[in-house]
Amino acid sequence: MDQNQWTNIATNQPSSTGDTLLEESLEEYIRAAYPAIDTDIENNIPTSASASSSTSTPSSSTQQAKTTPTCQKPVLKKGRTNRILLYNGCFNPPHQGHLAHLTHAYRHSGADLHIVGAVVLVAGDQYLKWKMGRAPGALRLTVAQRIELWNRELRAQGPNRDGSADRGVDWCWVIPEDKWSATVDELERLFEMDGFEVEFVRLAGGDKVGLRGVEHGVWGCGLTVTTDVSRPVEFCERVRGGGEVRLRDLPGHTKWRRVLQQGDVVGEDNDAGVRGGAPAQTLASMSLAGYVSQVCWRGHCPPRSHTSTGPPVPSRRSPVRLWATPAPIAPEHKREAWVCESTYFTRSTYTVRFITSTPQDRLDPNLSSTKLREIITEAATPGQDGRVLEDRLRGVALSPELLAKFIREEMGKNIKE
Helix, strand or coil: CCHHHHHHHHHCCCECEECECCEEEHHHHHHHHCCCHHHHCCCCCCCHHHHHHCCCCCCHHHHHHHHCCCCCCCEEECCCCEEEEEEEECCCCCEHHHHHHHHHHHHHCCHHHCEEEEEEEECCHHHHHHHHCCCCCCCCCCHHHHHHHHHHHHCCCCCCCCCCCCCCCCCEEEEEHHHHHHHHHHHHHHHHHHCCCEEEEEECCHHHEECCEECCCHHHCCEEEEECCCCCCCCEEEEHHHCEEEECCCCCECCCEECCCCCCCCCCCCCCCCCCCCCCCCHHHCCHHHCCCCCCHHHCCCCCEECCCCCCCCCCCCCCCCCCCCCCCCHHHCCCEEEEEECCCCCCCCEEEEECCCCCCCCCCCCCHHHHHHHHHHHCCCCCCHHHHHHHHCCCECCHHHHHHHHHHHHHHHHHC
16 A cells, blocks of 8 residues: 555545645554454444444443543644553553553653653463462453453543543553554554654553663663652652652662753752752753663663654664653643663663652552452452442442453353353
């Protein structure tokens, strides 16, 4: 398929500049690279694309989607590096902490990064079986079930904890981790064909970034983002009521530097000491070219960056352009972003970006998949009213009603056996 054919399919209309695309919907590329995404989310859950093309009677959730305000769909644009979060894990089962971590990073990573969307990569059944071991009675949801739990929650219409309506309908897709290699190869081809510069950014849990080491290079990502919204991180100390931070340097990395955001006033206090409101100096004064990167863990490959044709752009192995001029952002929506770079000598530059949270943002730090499995063990007993389990899961698990259904079905199989 040549570029003109792909353009017609992707946009359904001619480009305003002839054959040159200046911007395009990310969703079209995801669906083209991984067509099974439609099958994975078709469980009576309307999406923005399928709902508009359906000729059947709209369901109540579809009607609500039309009246509930949502954010603009993610769009790839030329003249900048478009970044996509990759969030991988077992998610057995997925819980509100996972969703909060993802949403917080998507919204508050900083306008300079141009985060346009996210992909959740769910680990396969064999990996989960290995990780869980032979514990008797351990909950082992299939990859299809874990994907469905994510999709049902992401497509649900309702307010977030902060009162906003968007729950990820337009900017997040869930894919089996073992399908990602083929999917990203196809995405690379399509991005290069249309001349969009795209870079994937790893969203890591707080346990993957710490004082004992940092997992760099996973899925070829040169930039790793993490937050403390769902669990504390060991390198961040909260002071003065939890609203300010003191950051400990990560071994093998430079000192933390605060990212200057729109509306900040340049000041001299730019280290990771106690923050009293004096913002850091602009990142334009930092020479990232002087920093080199840490040895790849586990043999992961260098960063993958998909560059456009035309004016000079960074190479596939160039450092993340953290000094790009940020777009305007409302002060009340900002969270502090801090960066440090690895100092080990390799051919690639690896960067960590930490997104702080407010006390109002943070969830119960004890929330985890392990804790959720304990709740399930206590509440899911044979003969007990299924509503008890649903009530215990509500507000903790993603898609609690569906998860309770999966658990009851599994219990029924065990009784028959």
